[in-house]
Amino acid sequence: MPESIAPVFRAPQRARAGEDAPSVQIEDTPTARVHHPSDLVGLVLTVLSAAVVMLLAVYAHGTTAGVAADVQGFSSIVRRILVFPVAVLEASIALIAPIAVLTELAVRRLGRQMLEVVAAGVAALVLCAGVLAAVAAFGSDDLVRGLSVWRGGQWTLSIPASLAALAGLLTTAGPRGRRRSVDWSWNLVWVSLGVVLVTGQVSLPGAALALLIGRAGGLTVRYVSGVQSERAYGPALVAGIRRAGFTPARLVRVPEAGSDVDGVGGADGPDESSVAIAADTNNRVYELTTDDGEELSVVVLDGDRQVIGGLSRLWRSLRLRGIEGRSFVSLRQAAERAALLAYAARAAGVRTPALLAVAEAEDSMLLIQARPGHAVALRHLDPADLDDELLRAIWAQLRLAHDAGIAHRALTSDTVLVEPGPLEAGGPGAEPREPLVWLTDWDSGDIASSELARRMDLTQMLALLALRVGATRALESATAVLPDDDIAALGPMLQTIALPHRTREEIRAHREVLADVRSALVERLPEADVEPERLVRFGARTVITVILPVVAVVVVLATINVEQIASALSTSDWRWSVVAFALGLLTFFGAALAFVAFSPVRLAVWNATLVQTAGAFVALAAPAGIGPAALNLRMLTKRGVTTSLAVATVALVQVSQFVVTIALLLVLSIGSGTNEASRFTPSPVTLLIIGVLAGLAASSLLVPAVRQWLVRRTMPTISQTWPRLIEVVGQPRKLALALAGNVLMTMGYVLAFDASLAAFGQELSLVQVALVYLIGNAAGAAVPSPGGIGTIELALIGGLTAAGLNPGVATSVAILFRVLTYWLRIPIGWVAMRTLQRSGEL
Template identity: 65%
Template sequence: MSATPASRADVDAGAAADVPAPVGDAVTDPGAPSDEVEVVDVPDVRVHHPSDLLGTVLSALGIALVLVLATYAHNTTSGVAEDVQGFATLLNRILFVPRLGLEMFVTLAVPLAVITELAFRRLGRQLLEGLIAAFAALVLNIAALWAIETFGSAELIIGMSIRLRGDWVVTLPGYVALLVGLLTVVGPRGRRRTVKWSWNLLWVAVGVLLITAGVSLPGLVVSFLIGRVTGLGVRYLSGVLSERAYGDSLVAGVRRAGIEPARLLRVADETTGSTADGAPELDGDQAARALTRSTDHRLYELTTRDGQELDLVVIDGDRQVVGMLSRLWRSLRMRGIEGRSVVSLRQAAERAALLAYAARAAGVRTPRLLSMAEADDSMLLVQERPDRAVPLGDLDPEQLTDEVLQEIWAQLQLAHDAGIAHRSLTSDVLLVEMVVGRPIVWLTSWEQGDVASSDLARRMDVTQLLALLALRVGAERALDSAAVVLSDEHLAAIGPLLQMITLPRLTRDEMRANKKVLADLRSALVAHLPEADVEPQQLVRFGARTVLTIVVPIVAIVFVVTSINVEEITSALSTGDWRWTLVAFALGLVTLVGAALAFVAFSPVKLPLWRATLVQTAATFVGLAAPAGIGPAALNLRMLTRRGVSTTLSAATVALVQVSQFVVTLALLLVLSIASGSGESALPISPGVLFAIGIVAALIASGLLVPKVRQWVLAKIMPTLRQTWPRLIEVLGQPWRLALAVGGNLLMTLGFIFAFDASLAAFGQEASLIQVAIVYLAGNTAGALVPTPGGMGTIELALAGALTTTTGINAGIATSVAVLFRVATYWLRIPIGWAAMRYLQKTGEL
């Protein structure tokens, strides 16, 4: 069906072309008095610039980076300083003013000049803010100096110091931090002459100070950044005078746009919610309030001299930083979303105008943009106002007839046929009005859209609209309305996109209160198109799991590198025996046989032990891409289903295997504790650790006394218990199966414990069996809790930490033992696992 929107008879008969028609009377001088214009507004006198907050954070990160470079790249920083300070002798001969005299002059002249100008201009608040920032910068600089001298490493102290009379002296010039903090708060250098010359004088003094070897380069940079942190921080907390267009400036801007205003009424938004006593009451119709929510821009109801009702959208420059960061984050995190270079106010306004004109040219009913103008730090967009339109979110469900739904889909289809994507379809951007008994749909707020958009962007539009309508009319009816306009191919393409990440924030908030809507949509789509794929598509480039996968191994590597003591490890290796490494590797292979025995024991069908062992071996390769324990479970499930076992019974068998491993491990730990004898009957753990365990146990016990907590725990446990109980009863009726399962789990757990003991012996270290068991179980538990592939990083850290805490072995040696154990029982088995996977795939077992 072709997408043809309904027309508005008599309303748009003369608006076929989008050539702006003359609006209002003859335009007057933009600088004419605005006394006759009624302006109802709540201007923001002071605003908090997001750019100031961003600058504060970046400056703080810069301080941390400089300290790291001064510590670990000492040769580089020293080389730069020496190159610069090579002119020190020559410069000291040329300068006729002593360096200390120049520093004193700058320290006194700059604050005096700035304070004097602020006082003459009666800018008392800005003067107070500058003094606060300067004092805070000086205090923070002194605190940083004390912290470096007290807690800094020898490398950091040398990196931040200069050589003075044979001694290393840490240099953080306090006057630099003080002046930078003061000048940052006062404002940009182009605004006041004293600020401009003060910055120039400061740069000259800093250059002389650096070249004459009066300060270290890292120390100078840290002091400068401390001044920026305090200055920008004070500016953000206190706010700065607004440069947005208000009052006369706003009226003059409207006149420059070619329109003579008679009245400007600010539409209420989230920034005008709490007004002071005596402030005007702001309102606005439903469509206007929806427009402010969808764009986050200021909106005014504009009445011209000849009585026309228009909308005035005001885009403020100080808000562009937030928009830029949000667009950058979304384009980085999501696949198929183009990155944008829109950072300036004018570029943002021009993009909004481009999308509005493109949508109108495509036949989409959207408010016609009439003119644009610039006023102060704001861009003004004058557009027509939708007559009597109501946002989709404010309509009653019975008002959403099939005709309305088809008109909504038709408007979106017109945009897509022209290659335009909206990318932010919410209940606020869809406006509906009735004209002569027929629905008219407006599609507004195109600022986030794309021209020449990608196929993925248009599919996401369809997904957003389908989810939005499903929230109001139900999944089946929303899908039926889409099927009238869209082909089956286009409908099937949105199945993988039915996920929360594709929806705008407003729709996600509504979806959280109706969590079954997406699932109902998937079911309705499969019922309509049985061949449709509804498996979620990977749209996010990285998430929490990806971050953990990258960060945890890096932390582990840093921990290993920083804790290794080559001399101690060499000494330990000289007393050890490398042949124990081969024993550890062999024991790691034995654990695969133990896992296979447990799997064979619980399997409802007969499995060859050799094939089951190959599956466990292949799981070591799969573990590279799955958290610890997930790889074997997935392959076990696959093997059973390939042999004709139902999915439900296969899942119950796999769950029973995992539960049995957990139970046998706990039982083994208890037996080892009892069998360790009177000399080691108490667990070799410090009293503090035992006390912490007791506190955790008490908290768990007390939490279970709360009914809601107890219900949550039962909700997590009961499904697994119901799933495994019938299969467990069947296994208990065959004692040989139970014995085989227990034996297999014992073989697997003891194999890992003895392999870890062999790794200790390879370094000439000794520990009791119970100590080795505790260390292994702690590392294995940590690997299962943190979802990194194969437990990379977490198991190594946990093993090294537990070994040091439990046995008192040196941290460097403990780390080496943990790494050797993981190499022997995990990394070296991966190539074998790859070969086993290839073999099982060729034979059709997986």
């Protein structure tokens, strides 16, 4: 018998008071302790709250001090009411509360929890002492002042450690509703806290920080050690089933997905339909055999597992478009929702296990339902057994649900069950009948669902069937049941983000499946659009493009001397600023010339210039260089250029800009007749590191997998740009126009940077200016931040400092250059974008 399933209960249960019930055979492994996810979530929120309190202590000191002063206005009244000193009251509560809690735990014989409570109090005490020492040693004057209280004629830093220890101890002791001593102790803590605040013994931010520190310590101990499981097991589980109106004779735990099921549940093991219900879910599932021989399934929803499900739903609703948000629901609400979906699906005619009863037991809800015959999960079937009739039956069941407005939202190979055909069901000579298809696990579904949710259902079903019978057969079975409009709408949805977790794992092992489905769809419906629809609101790239600029701006603001920069800007020559701004605008015209030269269709130079200008507005949200390229691609496709040819043209424009820039740098170096680049020459150690890295990169090419990856990454660009390059080379006028445009664009930026230097009375050789500019531009292209914000500024400052400029002046020059060539051009780009949209060019 596997370790995950072992008989641990075999005790008689009572059906009615005073009447012994026959013994119930239970095969289960109860969880003694649980690492509650809500404790981890609470810990994260507590730490964030502590950070907010510290920020308020710094930036809202006036408000917090005013509130504290108003509260302390009652101190004289409180002193008259209190017969004994405040210190005595505080010490009494700090002594009485722990004794009361530990006494109750001792009476309940909860020895381990007593140790945990003491450990939490000590941990909170140590943590508070550490925070107090860190604030005193490293905190700013504003932070120390915000956490201090006026006492004895001076400001005294006050984060009461006793309050933190009490909060940590009571947090670990358990919820107020289950421990009377914990309930009364929290009341005493709040009374004591009010008294010390009114009498001015502690500041308001200091008291709040102490409470949060103590709670963080208590939650840490709770999560690391785990809490006593309050799930329903054994007698409690049986009692819940009896309250639902069933008399159990045998109860067998079904292993979760990935567990070995051989030998579990007697000679034959658990029914595969029950195993399918347990797979890929957070719920426990049991096979129930009643005393009259009826075979049922019991799905157990545990309260401590609802947090993970709620966080998962919240994340998907935030990230995915068209998926409505769901607030966190209680255990009872989750069970009621699952029951509602099951009833609705069955009322719609969908073949799904009938829900027979719902019951509550301990911190669990029980859903008792019929077992779907001898159905087998789709993932356990041999692909040869999936004939066309069976595939159409699967689609028919899903269409029944959609016709009633119900979406499943989590269709996997474990939620689709198939009951065996005639030979298996009735033996040789049995009357033929179509196989029965079941759709299970509707608890993630929607009633009155959106069109997008139903399209996602169809996409999930198409993907999981294509994984088993191939893209062509899966699509043919869908077209036999669904209208062409529904089939055509699946093209933009064929993305891994639209698939459940289990199906995504299967897709990773067969990455060609989705591409095959798209090809089959286009072959079946040539007019169908298979361009992926944007389903996510944000991804990893979006997070990076938001975080990196913020970090870069914070670093710049934290490291530069603002007063020195302001002084430098006030003394700069505004005439050179005007020149730099004009040269920056000239780059739009240069980029337009190169774009017109490489375009496969005739373009007006004015319209092309407007498109490059609009790129300045798009750069506010797109990484450096990406915005103009996207607009160029859009302009070509609007004029009937095929997507592949438009992509090749845009790629050729970007490659030509890079080649011309490097060529210009060489020309300037040779033409200067001096070795002005010597200041940027790396040290011998740097050269050694570069040599080692180059050697490693070269040796990696000896690995076939690396060579294949490099070919896959580079060959598409080469294959796209090479034919266009050959065509342009054969037209000298276009080639000259492209060369002139790229030179004008690159030199426009270099000269604008040089003019920004001149505005501050600084002078560098043209080669040095070009080198610094190119380094900054390359940094902006390497890091995917909008418009290169942060990275370009830091790179320009570093380059100018290396060239010998004062860091403060270098920062002023870099900021002035970016203001003139990026920020001031954004409004002009917006006007150009609006003009192009009104004229239909974009």
